[in-house]
Amino acid sequence: QLVAELTAFFQPKRLKGKRVLITAGPTTEAIDPVRVITNRSSGKTGYALASAAWEAGADVTLISGPTALETPYGVVRTVVESAQQMHDAVMSQIAHQDLFISVAAVADWRVANVSGEKLKKDGSGAPKIEFAPNPDILATVAAIPNGPWCVGFAAETENLAQYAEEKRKRKGISMLIGNLAQHVMDADHTTVSIFDDAGEHRLPKSSKQAVARQLIEAIAQRLPQVPPCKA
């Protein structure tokens, strides 16, 4: 805590007085009471951004899927499992936020035919899993009138620039941070690019904490200086 306070003391207070909501980690979608579909997101990038935003003077709320990580110092955290739960937690906190940073790797689909009992391995063959679409949390928040300024993340395994730009347009946001998933999932170092109306800006490879501070600076530069009145 002393180290956290000291480190924060020397960071520029670029988000002083701002309220920031960040999602992080994977979501888990139940198949039955014991089996789940999830993803390899460690949550480290989102947690590092939450720390960096707090260091920069922001009032930070973190909505996290299941991870092995501790709550970052100074940050208020809510832990959820499914994409629907993450959606509900975000929407319950979204009023009065200045900035929403969507880092969580949210499942696009949930299991439509969740079993209330553990599926048995009997003679009936492989399980039949049916899917239903999950709510799009980032697009929902981005569409809120006079809502927070929104930053998205895209983890792709190829064609990053193309997919990131498509995602930025589809979600209706002005800034998206992209990375190649095989280089970042569960790793402590990361290489990311910022995509905005001016194109792609690649940041040098560094620790997730150093990259997070650079991203908070880049976000602070782009954040409208006079935000619209909040409800």
Added chain:
Amino acid sequence: QLVAELTAFFQPKRLKGKRVLITAGPTTEAIDPVRVITNRSSGKTGYALASAAWEAGADVTLISGPTALETPYGVVRTVVESAQQMHDAVMSQIAHQDLFISVAAVADWRVANVSGEKLKKDGSGAPKIEFAPNPDILATVAAIPNGPWCVGFAAETENLAQYAEEKRKRKGISMLIGNLAQHVMDADHTTVSIFDDAGEHRLPKSSKQAVARQLIEAIAQRLPQVPPCKA
């Protein structure tokens, strides 16, 4: 470490000189480079048994799926992801083992059509996941001529006694430990029953570490005193 050594000093050396292989935790089955199917097993029960077996004087090898747990003091650990990797790790270590305790929640099925690239949310609808059966690690080890004495685990959400007895017969093992999954997954306390030829023996609810010591004692009582010669 000092505490671990001191605690162990006061435990009866019921497995002195025995070689014990234990599996623990969930397995993860890839859907694509970022998405996986897994289960809610925390690994705590298997890790507690590994500790208790080491305290009882055994030479313990732990093959673990992905967990947030540290390697138990005194235990040699290998970490794997998929059921096939766990099978291969177990088979590479199984020679010369006296006892095999299968605690891991191993996926019955893997994804047959794993995608090499991250599946995109486009207009083509929900993902189509096809399944292929995984190897049955416990049944394979139980069928090894002059192989180790085998103990299985069953986590069920209902009909525990019936399912546990069926599983014990199907796997060809003489002792199976059963618990109700909703009472044990990711919890620090647990209630278990031992199933053997004499029926069901329910142990009192206790911490996973205390239950693990009782189970090691129960296993030591049943372990053949003069094991067959090993290859």
